[in-house]
Amino acid sequence: MNFDFSEEQQMVRDSIARFVQDDYDWDTRRAIVASDTGMSEKAWQTFAELGWLSIPFAEADGGFGGNIVDTMVIMEEIGKGLVVEPYLPTVVLFGGLIARAGNEAQRSAWIPSIIEGSTSGAFAYLERQSRFEIADCLTQAKAAGDGWVLNGEKVVVFNGANCNQMIVLARTAGEQSDREGLSLFVVAADAEGVNRVDYPMMDGQRVANITFTDVALNADSLLGEAGAAMATVDPMIQEATIALMAEAVGCMGTLNTKTLEYTKTREQFGVAIGSFQSLQHRMVDTMMAYEQAKSLLFKVVCEYKQDPASAESSIHALKVFIDKNAKLVYGEATQMHGGMGITDELDIGHYAKRLMMINTTFGDATYHRAQYIDKAYAA
Amino acid sequence: MDIAFSPEELTFREEVRGFFDEQFDDELVSRLRGDNFKAAIVEWQQRLYKKGWIAANWPVEHGGTGWTPTQKYIYETERSERGIPGVIPFGIGMVGPMIYQFGTTEQKEKFLPGILDSNTWWCQGYSEPGSGSDLASLKTKAELDGDHYVINGAKIWTSYAQYADWIFVLVRTSNEGKKQEGITFILVDMKTPGIKINPIISIDNEHSLNEVEFSDVRVPVENVVGEVNKGWTVAKALLAHERTGIADVAQSKRNIRLIKDAAAAEINGGKRLMDDAGFQAKVADLEIELMALEFTELRTLAAMAAGGFPGPESSLLKIKGTELQQATQELRMETAAYYQGVLPNNMDPEVLGHSWTHEAFRNYMYGRAATIYGGSNEVQKNIIAKYVLGLE
Numbered sequence: 001m002n003f004d005f006s007e008e009q010q011m012v013r014d015s016i017a018r019f020v021q022d023d024y025d026w027d028t029r030r031a032i033v034a035s036d037t038g039m040s041e042k043a044w045q046t047f048a049e050l051g052w053l054s055i056p057f058a059e060a061d062g063g064f065g066g067n068i069v070d071t072m073v074i075m076e077e078i079g080k081g082l083v084v085e086p087y088l089p090t091v092v093l094f095g096g097l098i099a100r101a102g103n104e105a106q107r108s109a110w111i112p113s114i115i116e117g118s119t120s121g122a123f124a125y126l127e128r129q130s131r132f133e134i135a136d137c138l139t140q141a142k143a144a145g146d147g148w149v150l151n152g153e154k155v156v157v158f159n160g161a162n163c164n165q166m167i168v169l170a171r172t173a174g175e176q177s178d179r180e181g182l183s184l185f186v187v188a189a190d191a192e193g194v195n196r197v198d199y200p201m202m203d204g205q206r207v208a209n210i211t212f213t214d215v216a217l218n219a220d221s222l223l224g225e226a227g228a229a230m231a232t233v234d235p236m237i238q239e240a241t242i243a244l245m246a247e248a249v250g251c252m253g254t255l256n257t258k259t260l261e262y263t264k265t266r267e268q269f270g271v272a273i274g275s276f277q278s279l280q281h282r283m284v285d286t287m288m289a290y291e292q293a294k295s296l297l298f299k300v301v302c303e304y305k306q307d308p309a310s311a312e313s314s315i316h317a318l319k320v321f322i323d324k325n326a327k328l329v330y331g332e333a334t335q336m337h338g339g340m341g342i343t344d345e346l347d348i349g350h351y352a353k354r355l356m357m358i359n360t361t362f363g364d365a366t367y368h369r370a371q372y373i374d375k376a377y378a379a
Numbered sequence: 380m381d382i383a384f385s386p387e388e389l390t391f392r393e394e395v396r397g398f399f400d401e402q403f404d405d406e407l408v409s410r411l412r413g414d415n416f417k418a419a420i421v422e423w424q425q426r427l428y429k430k431g432w433i434a435a436n437w438p439v440e441h442g443g444t445g446w447t448p449t450q451k452y453i454y455e456t457e458r459s460e461r462g463i464p465g466v467i468p469f470g471i472g473m474v475g476p477m478i479y480q481f482g483t484t485e486q487k488e489k490f491l492p493g494i495l496d497s498n499t500w501w502c503q504g505y506s507e508p509g510s511g512s513d514l515a516s517l518k519t520k521a522e523l524d525g526d527h528y529v530i531n532g533a534k535i536w537t538s539y540a541q542y543a544d545w546i547f548v549l550v551r552t553s554n555e556g557k558k559q560e561g562i563t564f565i566l567v568d569m570k571t572p573g574i575k576i577n578p579i580i581s582i583d584n585e586h587s588l589n590e591v592e593f594s595d596v597r598v599p600v601e602n603v604v605g606e607v608n609k610g611w612t613v614a615k616a617l618l619a620h621e622r623t624g625i626a627d628v629a630q631s632k633r634n635i636r637l638i639k640d641a642a643a644a645e646i647n648g649g650k651r652l653m654d655d656a657g658f659q660a661k662v663a664d665l666e667i668e669l670m671a672l673e674f675t676e677l678r679t680l681a682a683m684a685a686g687g688f689p690g691p692e693s694s695l696l697k698i699k700g701t702e703l704q705q706a707t708q709e710l711r712m713e714t715a716a717y718y719q720g721v722l723p724n725n726m727d728p729e730v731l732g733h734s735w736t737h738e739a740f741r742n743y744m745y746g747r748a749a750t751i752y753g754g755s756n757e758v759q760k761n762i763i764a765k766y767v768l769g770l771e
Contacts, residue, residue, distance in 0.1 A: 001382045001449040003681050069380045147614070174623075226537040260768055275771060280764035281757070287768060288695050295674035302382040373659045377639075 002298040003298055009073045013207055015050055020081030020373040026347050029082060031205075036160050038206035047319050048117030053091055057099060061321065064376030068239065072246040073298065079250020081375050083349065084204045086122075089159035090114060092243050093236065094121025097167050099111060099182060100233040108188070110165070122163035124232070125153035126211055132363040134169070134237065135179045135230060139212065141170040148172075148222070150193075150215040160208030161198030164189050168212070169233065172226050182229040185221045192216070203354040212344050235308055238315050240361045242300055245346065248358045249297050251351050252290045255333040256349065259283065279336060286332050287327035296321050318374035323365035382677075388449055393740050395457045396482040402426045403463050411464065417500070417542045424466055424497040433495055434471050441479040441487070442495045448649065448680035460636075461627030467503040469538070474547045476567055477564065477617050481605035487611065490545075490566070496521055504534040504548035504591060505614070506566070512755045514549070515558045519593060521550035521565065523600070523672060528552070528565065530573075530596040540576050540589035547595075554610050564610035567603040573597075583744035584722060619693050619756055626700025628673045634707040634742070639712045641735065652714065672699050691766040694759035701749035710741040715739050 005013070011080020024043065032040045047053050054071050080086055094112045098106055108140050112120040127200065130136035139152025150170055156164065175182030187194065193215035198208040224232050260283060263274030273279055300318050303311035319366075330352035334341040341348050359365070384392070386736055403423070427433045435451055437443025446454070458465070466472065475494045478486050493499030510516045519532025530550055542544070546567050555563030561609040561701035567574075575594040579588040605613045640663060652658055712719040718736040728734035750756045764770040 001452070001677070001681065003380060003678055005380060091398070096705070121503040238395075260770075262768070277764075280768070280770050281760045283768055283770070284698075284760040284763045287763065288699060291673055291695060292699065294677055296671040298380065298678065299382075300668060302380060305381065306383050316672065317670050318663070319499055319698040321667050369660060369663055373663050375651060376663070376666075377659055 005069070005073065008316060009070060011069050012055065012070065013050070013077055016052065016077035017080070019050070020077065020083065024083060029084065033084055033204040036059065037372075038200060038204065039162060043083075044120075044211050045084050047085065047087070047116050052087075052344050053117060054115040056091060057095065057115065061107050062098065062115055063111065066178075067244060068234055070318065071239075071243050072301050073134055073241045075246035076250035076253075076263060078139040078246035079252075079354075080254045082204075082251065082254075082351060085287065086120065086159035086162065086205075086244060088240065088247070089123065089163070090121040092120075092240050093123040093158075094163070094165065094167055096236050096239060097123060097184060097223060097232060098186075099269050105220065106186065106223060114202065119165055120159060120163045122157050122159040122166040124157045125168050125169045126154060126156050128153070128155050128293050129159075132178065132367045134233060135170050135182060135370050136177045137169055137182055138176060139168065139170045141168075141172050141183060141185060141217070143172070144216070146219045148185065148217040148219075150212045150217055153209065153211045155209045158202075158205060158207055160196060160210055161206035163332050165208070165221060169229060174227075178231045182233075183226045184229045184232065186221040186223055186256050187212070187215065187217065188222065201357060204350065205357070226256075236310065237362055239304070241315055241319060242304060243291075244358055244361060245297055245300070245318050245322050246356060248326055249290070249294050251355050251358070252286075252326055252329045255348065255351050256283070256328050258341065259286070259333045259336050266338075269343075273336070282332055286329045288298070289328050293322055293325050313372060313375055316375070317367040319363060319368035320365045320372065323359045323368075326359060330355050381600050382449075384449065384453075388453060391450055392453045394458065395454055396502045398432075398657070399457060399461055399463060402430075403461060407564065418488060419462065420467060421497045421500075423464070426498050429464070433466065433497070434475065436472075437479070441475075441491060448643075448677060448684050451680060452677060455629045456632075459633045462633055464626070465537070465629070467500075468542075468548075469503050470497070470499065473503060473606065473617050474501050474545075474566070475675070477604055477613050480612050480616065481564075483601075485601065486604065487565075493544075499544045500539065500542045501548045502537050502540045502543035502569075503589075504537060504546045504698075506534065508533055508535050508590065511751075512758045514614070514754070515562065517549055517551060517562065519548065521552050521563060521598070523552075526600050527597045528563075528600060528603075530567070530593040530598060532567075532593050534591045534593075535589075536579075537589045538587050538593045539577075540569075540591050541578065541586070545569060546591065547604075549614055551611055554609075559611040561608050562602045562610040562614065563607050564613040565598055566598065566604060567593075567598050571596050571598065582747060583741045583746060584743070585741065587745075619691075626672065626676055626696035627670065627704060628676055628700065631669055631703050631707045632673075632698070633664075634704075634711055635662065637735070638662060638707065638711050638714050643709070645714060647714070661710055665703070665710060668699075668703055668706075672696075672703055675699070691762050694762045694767075697753060698756045698759050703747050704749050708739070708746045711739045712743045719743075 007017045025313040051064065052074060055064045055066040055074060059065040091114060097111045114177060125134050127138055127242050139154060141148040141150045148238055166187050166189060170183055170185060174182040179270055193213040195211045197208055201207055262280055264272055266273050296318050300311055303314055333348050334352055337348050340346050384488050388590065405418060407423060422435060431442060433441040435454060435627060437445055439445035471494060475491060477508050478490050505514060507517050507519060519530065521528040521530045546569055548565050548567050550563050550565055551561055552563040555561060573594040575592040577590040579590060580586055639653060642658060643651055645652040679692055679696060714734045718733045721735040721736055723740060
């Protein structure tokens with residue numbers, strides 16, 4: 001047993017931290033979020049040049065051959081810096097689905113272009129009625145000749161506004177919520193019949209609602225086996241959840257650090273507010289929340305690395321734990337910054353909003369607690 | 380970043396399982412519940428000693444196991460699953476490490492063997508009437524008279540003083556300077572004239588706590604551990620050891636298992652308590668907290684393996700560990716419904732109608748002490764605020 005990071009992992013961590021410190025300060029991040037696309041193409045190209053976009057992919061596909069620990073390291077740094085560029089949608093989700101389900105032609109068509117930074121991807125899985133049940137899917141793909149015709153709508157698609165390729169979950173058989181009969185398709189964002197309406201989220205992400213009207217797809221668009229998408233999607237969402245939880249831990253750590261610094265310098269009644277015991281004990285609570293969240297993340301990552309199936313319960317547990325403890329951390333950070341904590345100018349509220357989005361993404365605590373209970377306490 | 384067990388670790392786990400299955404036998408279990416607890420627990424500790432497993436956290440050169448963090452984890456997991464009690468902490472967990480860390484060669488030779496083979500029962504003379512969480516305000520005084528110190532004063536909350544052969548005591552040897560200066564750590568034979576034990580019955584209706592009075596108790600100067608007037612250093616090192624053990628993830632793990640077993644048997648309105656959604660949510664949240672705590676403990680163990688002695692981070696384990704113990708004990712009481720209020724008695728469970736609620740009552744009631752002893756949780760937060768967060 002060890003909780004050490006390899007030399008490569010430490011190098012990646014340091015290089016992202018240096019990028020955030022030198023090229024991604026708070027004013028820069030604000031300007032990026034306020035720009036037309038809400039992301040920086042320049043930053044993305046830097047990610048490509050520094051090799052970060054290649055890390056999770058197999059060496060055979062031109063990647064670095066990293067594992068879940070590498071992804072955790074990257075996502076934690078992304079969380080610390082509140083980096084808004086679409087690493088999760090493009091590399092983890094779009095790239096991950098291609099890597100898991102793609103045939104050789106599909107992998108060689110997309111993975112190298114993700115790595116070099118030219119493919120920006122998204123996974124369109126959510127529909128207005130589906131909440132956290134991904135299999136609740138009305139979007140339909142019907143066989144037509146050698147290919148398919150796609151109709152339906154996806155909502156709140158992460159990176160949906162900027163992506164040039166997306167993977168769409170669509171029903172090819174069965175009823176609305178059946179777990180069987182779902183299929184994945186790679187669809188070009190500029191294909192005929194694809195219509196995007198984009199809008200910003202509170203955490204600075206640009207998302208889109210996307211409609212598909214008689215979109216003609218050729219046979220090569222099908223990713224994996226028709227009707228068996230959930231066998232790919234379920235483990236993919238688990239891995240993406242771990243990545244997202246690492247980002248949350250990064251956000252929580254930064255909030256604690258900034259709040260601690262603030263209370264050491266902010267004076268009221270003639271003394272630093274950090275000298276007040278009522279605040280000290282609450283900062284101990286948030287420190288413990290962070291350390292415990294990190295411990296549980298390590299447990300999940302270690303289990304997943306050993307055998308992804310064995311981590312299922314722990315992933316639900318992690319989602320529940322982070323939900324509660326992130327709320328504690330951002331709540332206290334906001335409170336201890338006083339009036340400044342509720343301004344748009346200060347970064348504190350933006351970390352809070354990112355954590356709120358993370359908490360709901362891929363299911364909130366209520367959902368994951370129920371999942372945990374279903375699996376653990378079945379009579 | 381890896382928690383996979385190596386083939387050697389899997390072999391070790393088999394050895395632990397085999398040892399527990401063979402040595403923690405039914406006869407011992409019933410003796411531990413019987414009238415002579417001391418004899419039964421000493422017998423168990425001596426079985427561990429013979430196996431070489433009594434001192435999991437000690438270095439090999441002093442008679443410890445030299446186990447890796449993973450081995451300690453495996454051992455604790457297997458122990459908790461069987462409800463096997465932990466080693467009584469005062470000798471192995473507290474004074475022993477102070478003697479091998481700060482003691483003279485003569486002290487090591489004299490005291491360590493008795494601690495390891497459990498022939499010497501130790502108790503802890505730290506808190507005083509009037510000096511609890513503010514430990515350094517202690518007043519029990521030791522005055523030099525030739526080659527002896529003469530001790531006068533009183534210690535309180537002394538667990539199992541009635542069984543003890545020796546007590547380690549913090550005494551004031553000087554009133555100069557700060558209150559932390561002038562404290563000395565000294566070992567006292569409980570048979571020395573002038574020591575009186577007054578029992579304290581605790582909230583669980585049991586007698587484990589005591590007040591220990593010292594009236595002109597003469598102790599040889601060679602019983603001082605570390606330097607005279609520098610006992611605070613020893614006191615703090617001991618508390619850090621004590622706190623790591625207090626987390627007792629194993630106990631909480633077992634409690635949750637017992638809660639689930641009990642709730643599967645309890646029927647309410649024709650439905651198993653374990654199928655009640657509100658109850659399930661409570662159990663799930665406790666299990667999830669425990670997972671996080673278990674890995675925090677593993678991280679601390681790994682850090683200790685790399686860096687030696689536990690630091691202020693052990694305060695985190697103390698706080699979260701005791702909070703979780705109390706939460707699990709509370710839910711176990713809730714599971715017992717009306718029977719939670721039955722005072723421990725010798726009634727036949729068939730007549731009484733229940734078998735496990737005495738243990739739940741004792742654990743819950745005595746468990747209230749856990750957030751108070753070893754430095755109250757509020758004091759632990761002061762320690763973290765000052766030494767980890769750098770807040771003054």
